Amino acid sequence: GENVEQHPSTLSVQEGDSAVIKCTYSDSASNYFPWYKQELGKRPQLIIDIRSNVGEKKDQRIAVTLNKTAKHFSLHITETQPEDSAVYFCAASRAGGSYIPTFGRGTSLIVHP
């Protein structure tokens, strides 16, 4: 089955800095890669996703890049703000078939004001 590794487990940055979270996956058939943000005590919320036919996607301060050959994808947050502090999860799945998403273990992002 799919295996998703996520690094780092904790990331501490100063407000205004950039943050990068990386994930690797093992199943070359995976073709859908969402990123979720989960604030303490709240539900996960999708912040950005990318499909395997695209190499990069950007939404304001958030971007995701995908390298299919190396089987890794990354979340980039620029100009971080204290409200970006949360746990971020990556996931990989095969959209269109029997859907079994695999999540990474999460990255706790702390943005210091």
Added chain:
Amino acid sequence: ETGVTQSPTHLIKTRGQQVTLRCSSQSGHNTVSWYQQALGQGPQFIFQYYREEENGRGNFPPRFSGLQFPNYSSELNVNALELDDSALYLCASSRSQRDGNEQFFGPGTRLTVL
């Protein structure tokens, strides 16, 4: 708010008991997925229901079972509870199981097994 609701919000059970958790999907969504999230971990996929049929199952034993109803709401049943079943149980609904449509998560049910 996303519109996905779950009940109850918290539950305490003892080992060996059975539990039923409920999820109402967002309007217009026909697919419901269930996840187990242990403290400090990512969500683990349990199974997914699409139009009342199971469509994909993660690595969970048969004592984890589910149902989806004609209105697309869903139940997760866990028999013979074990201490390790203590976790946050999340359901998520989406418009279709195809194409990796965005999933909207419910607030979760916190299950504690003593």
